[in-house]
Amino acid sequence: MEARMQAWQVHENGEPSEVMRLAEVERPAPGDGQVLLRVRAANVNFPDALLCRGQYQVRPPLPFTPGVEICGETGDGRRVIANPALPYGGFADYVLADARALLPAPDSLDDAEAAALHIGYQTGWFGLHRRARLEAGETLLVHAAAGGVGSAAVQLGKAAGATVIGVVGGADKAAVARRLGCDVVVDRRAEDVVAAVKEATGGRGADVIYDPVGGEAYTQSAKLAAFEGRIVVVGFAGGTVPSPALNHALVKNYSILGLHWGLYNTKNPKLVQHCHEQLTELAARGDIKPLISERVPLSEAARAVQRVADGRSTGRIVVVGKESA
Incomplete structure (x- = not known):
């Protein structure tokens, strides 16, 4: 037996x-x-x-x-x-x-x-640091900020010195996003996301947008990307794969970045090891905690x-x- x-x-x-x-x-x-x-x-x-x-x-x-x-x-x-x-x-x-x-x-x-x-924080680290090159002082917008993937990105954004705006669906999730350290929380069920983020940023929008949702969230992201902004496409938990208007990306001067974290395990596994060392250090300092x-x-x-x-x-x-x- x-x-x-x-x-x-x-x-x-x-x-x-x-x-x-x-x-x-x-x-x-x-x-x-x-x-x-x-x-x-x-x-x-x-x-x-x-x-x-x-x-x-x-x-x-x-x-x-x-x-x-x-x-x-x-x-x-x-x-x-x-x-x-x-x-x-x-x-x-x-x-x-x-x-x-x-x-x-x-x-x-x-x-x-x-x-x-492993998966959520590695995805966040590669998305924010390798792909979007997030810098201290920039504004990071995270969709589904109270979820598993989003909560990791919020903590990593705060650890990097960014101002973090969290978009959530519902009052209970808004409370979680605040506890995670979001500087601004937008409840998409109770507020107009685009208007609320524009107001919070003085009309400028976000430098980096982290989107594991797709669908309507991506539509909002395109409207909220700042000059030289970067939208990181992480997944489509909302169930709809968006079709971005590339003329809009050109006219507004922002980047659309795809992130397939799993590829690093075969294409560049040393980076995965390096990331784990960074995450272990951040966890030891208390900067991240799942x-x-x-x-x-x-x-x-x-x-x-x-x-x-x-x-x-x-x-x-x-x-x-x-x-x-």
């Missing part, structure tokens, strides 16, 4: 709460260059919902276990951060991961916080993924192992 484990499996594509099933399965055996890790905590990401729906750029063979980001433990007891090798994802007792890509979990973060450090809104047991993973899929979560929901609860 020792070689069996609990894991959530997806046998057909659909909504997470409908297609994720908790099962007892064989513990996976590591292949070449892989290592078996015990899962201490697994962070819920929007891509997990897309994986369940069959809409992600990676389509693992069925059945598979979702969960793309964990804090795990090696056989010799080291706490590490890893992206599990699908189809053996993180919502399970054990995962497989690329041995060369393991990163040490920062001592300053607990298991749930460490599990939520906002964990909930820690849930493995039995509640499907419900947690569905809440993230529906946009009903703030910060991060993390599935924690028995010893990390």
